[in-house]
Amino acid sequence: xxxxxxxxxxxxxxxxxxxxxxxxxxxxxxxxxxxxxxxxxxxxxxxxxxxxxxxxxxxxxxxxxxxxxxxxxxxxxxxxxxxxxxxxxxxxxxxxxxxxxxxxxxxxxxxxxxxxxxxxxxxxxxxxxxxxxxxxxxxxxxxxxxxxxxxxxxxxxxxxxxxxxxxxxxxxxxxxxxxxxxxxxxxxxxxxxxxxxxxxxxxxxxxxxxxxxxxxxxxxxxxxxxxxxxxxxxxxxxxxxxxxxxxxxxxxxxxxxxxxx
Amino acid sequence: xxxxxxxxxxxxxxxxxxxxxxxxxxxxxxxxxxxxxxxxxxxxxxxxxxxxxxxxxxxxxxxxxxxxxxxxxxxxxxxxxxxxxxxxxxxxxxxxxxxxxxxxxxxxxxxxxxxxxxxxxxxxxxxxxxxxxxxxxxxxxxxxxxxxxxxxxxxxxxxxxxxxxxxxxxxxxxxxxxxxxxxxxxxxxxxxxxxxxxxxxxxxxxxxxxxxxxxxxxxxxxxxxxxxxxxxxxxxxxxxxxxxxxxxxxxxxxxxxxxxxxxxxxxxxxxxxxxxxxxxxxxxxxxxxxxxxxxxxxxxxxxxxxxxxxxxxxxxxxxxxxxxxxxxxxxxxxxxxxxxxxxxxxxxxxxxxxxxxxxxxxxxxxxxxxxxxxxxxxxxxxxxxxxxxxxxx
Numbered sequence: 001x002x003x004x005x006x007x008x009x010x011x012x013x014x015x016x017x018x019x020x021x022x023x024x025x026x027x028x029x030x031x032x033x034x035x036x037x038x039x040x041x042x043x044x045x046x047x048x049x050x051x052x053x054x055x056x057x058x059x060x061x062x063x064x065x066x067x068x069x070x071x072x073x074x075x076x077x078x079x080x081x082x083x084x085x086x087x088x089x090x091x092x093x094x095x096x097x098x099x100x101x102x103x104x105x106x107x108x109x110x111x112x113x114x115x116x117x118x119x120x121x122x123x124x125x126x127x128x129x130x131x132x133x134x135x136x137x138x139x140x141x142x143x144x145x146x147x148x149x150x151x152x153x154x155x156x157x158x159x160x161x162x163x164x165x166x167x168x169x170x171x172x173x174x175x176x177x178x179x180x181x182x183x184x185x186x187x188x189x190x191x192x193x194x195x196x197x198x199x200x201x202x203x204x205x206x207x208x209x210x211x212x213x214x215x216x217x218x219x220x221x222x223x224x225x226x227x228x229x230x231x232x233x234x235x236x237x238x239x240x241x242x243x244x245x246x247x248x249x250x251x252x253x254x255x256x257x258x259x260x261x
Numbered sequence: 262x263x264x265x266x267x268x269x270x271x272x273x274x275x276x277x278x279x280x281x282x283x284x285x286x287x288x289x290x291x292x293x294x295x296x297x298x299x300x301x302x303x304x305x306x307x308x309x310x311x312x313x314x315x316x317x318x319x320x321x322x323x324x325x326x327x328x329x330x331x332x333x334x335x336x337x338x339x340x341x342x343x344x345x346x347x348x349x350x351x352x353x354x355x356x357x358x359x360x361x362x363x364x365x366x367x368x369x370x371x372x373x374x375x376x377x378x379x380x381x382x383x384x385x386x387x388x389x390x391x392x393x394x395x396x397x398x399x400x401x402x403x404x405x406x407x408x409x410x411x412x413x414x415x416x417x418x419x420x421x422x423x424x425x426x427x428x429x430x431x432x433x434x435x436x437x438x439x440x441x442x443x444x445x446x447x448x449x450x451x452x453x454x455x456x457x458x459x460x461x462x463x464x465x466x467x468x469x470x471x472x473x474x475x476x477x478x479x480x481x482x483x484x485x486x487x488x489x490x491x492x493x494x495x496x497x498x499x500x501x502x503x504x505x506x507x508x509x510x511x512x513x514x515x516x517x518x519x520x521x522x523x524x525x526x527x528x529x530x531x532x533x534x535x536x537x538x539x540x541x542x543x544x545x546x547x548x549x550x551x552x553x554x555x556x557x558x559x560x561x562x563x564x565x566x567x568x569x570x571x572x573x574x575x576x577x578x579x580x581x582x583x584x585x586x587x588x589x590x591x592x593x594x595x596x597x598x599x600x601x602x603x604x605x606x607x608x609x610x611x612x613x614x615x616x617x618x619x620x621x622x623x624x625x626x627x628x629x630x631x632x633x634x635x636x637x638x639x640x641x642x643x644x645x646x647x648x649x650x651x652x653x654x
């Protein structure tokens with residue numbers, strides 16, 4: 001894909017909740033293969049952008065194109081099938097279900113869902129199931145080998161960092177083109193965040209076409225892993241560039257620290 | 262991961278089977294004594310005995326060993342339960358009343374299998390279980406009287422009608438969640454009760470008489486003679502109930518251990534995450550709701566034919582509550598827990614007639630006590646194993 005052709009192109013996207021404008025005429029590009037950081041103070045619209053992009057919210061105005069396909073108006077299910085997958089700021093795993101259950105559901109589109117197949121063709125189901133176990137194991141082997149031994153334990157018994165890893169694995173299970181990570185460091189220690197980021201970078205090194213967009217508050221994480229950053233403030237894009245560029249930008253400094261006295 | 266050598270695992274498996282057979286034997290003998298107990302002293306002694314046994318078992322680690330056994334050899338449990346049930350039916354071959362109780366437990370358990378799919382898997386709390394049960398009874402009552410369709414086919418048809426009538430609720434159930442969906446079903450249950458009460462074609466408050474099942478020229482109501490003994494006419498119904506419950510149990514268990522069961526569980530636990538990963542939320546809710554109502558309708562049709570009479574007062578809101586309480590008491594989402602729960606909810610009050618009005622009080626205390634000590638129900642649902650011989654630790 002040429003650099004001139006962005007993977008995602010959002011044009012004048014506006015999202016209103018009653019009187020509140022969470023996204024205000026937002027226009028931005030996500031380039032294929034990059035690691036893009038989304039920054040901005042709390043409430044600046046970063047997560048809202050993810051929710052609009054994945055179809056959980058319907059934009060009040062504007063259009064988002066993904067590989068030139070118009071996403072606006074599509075259901076979350078259709079957007080998932082188009083190749084976008086995500087994690088959530090607050091973990092959204094199914095706690096009573098096992099690690100395997102939670103990860104394998106990430107590839108729902110490729111699981112056979114016919115009644116006859118699932119209920120009565122158990123030998124064929126078993127073959128598909130064993131293949132799925134193998135694929136989950138391979139993913140965990142890259143991402144978090146210690147979890148392999150606990151594949152059939154309920155997720156509720158795991159620590160925060162393991163749950164994040166499971167969530168990332170679930171998002172990667174469908175081989176998405178675009179992976180959205182919503183504050184993966186939330187609720188984790190400094191070291192744990194580093195570990196998780198290393199894992200994500202390692203996986204990305206192995207899956208060449210993966211584009212990653214990351215919402216993050218920890219500046220050292222952003223500095224280390226992102227190639228480009230976009231800064232939001234009050235639902236608007238106020239800066240776009242490398243980490244060094246945006247941190248030097250006076251507009252960004254004002255947004256974070258307020259007007260100089 | 263699996264450090265157990267095959268021979269060791271097999272040895273442990275065999276021990277597990279032995280424990281389960283022993284347990285089934287003890288439970289069957291206990292139920293045999295309990296069901297035939299007539300005097301209040303007998304019933305009291307047996308109840309105290311049961312309470313002491315349950316307490317001692319958990320005190321001396323027996324409960325844990327039984328749980329390990331059912332996990333290492335999960336196939337044995339259901340078969341032991343089946344053989345135990347058949348043994349009880351054989352033991353009480355000429356006692357109408359006890360056989361009626363056994364049939365009631367099995368048929369209500371079948372209806373609760375439906376609730377398990379709706380409530381336990383996909384997360385729709387259905388408080389109109391008795392209405393769908395009743396639709397099954399009324400359907401077979403009308404069709405058996407007015408058409409010549411074979412009765413076995415009518416049983417299936419009653420389930421279909423129940424699911425079809427239930428489909429008018431699909432839209433409101435899909436648009437609401439949690440308590441609000443429950444409210445929709447409560448309203449439907451009341452609507453059904455009122456409808457059959459005022460509808461003269463369906464017999465109004467007096468209800469309808471049913472002819473009893475006859476199939477391949479044999480009428481269930483005639484009973485039969487075996488080894489020169491008159492066998493109760495409830496025995497064929499009991500056997501049919503066993504078959505229906507067994508088949509439904511098999512299907513529901515397989516459903517749980519499939520991508521469908523997994524998808525339903527994800528819909529229940531987090532709809533937003535489910536949508537994000539492409540899961541067709543509406544599809545699984547509709548399938549679960551229809552399947553559940555189908556099972557309730559099938560159970561209702563056999564129950565109606567067995568009792569020979571349907572009336573609106575058999576299908577009130579409190580009967581729906583009874584079904585929900587069985588599903589919850591058994592351990593929501595675990596089909597195997599339904600039978601002991603149905604037994605406690607349906608049989609215990611019958612056996613406690615000697616304390617008259619206090620029996621409901623006592624029964625309520627028992628239910629509360631069980632949920633106090635086992636807040637997830639008698640047999641809580643375990644994490645999914647897609648296949649039996651998976652060594653998961």
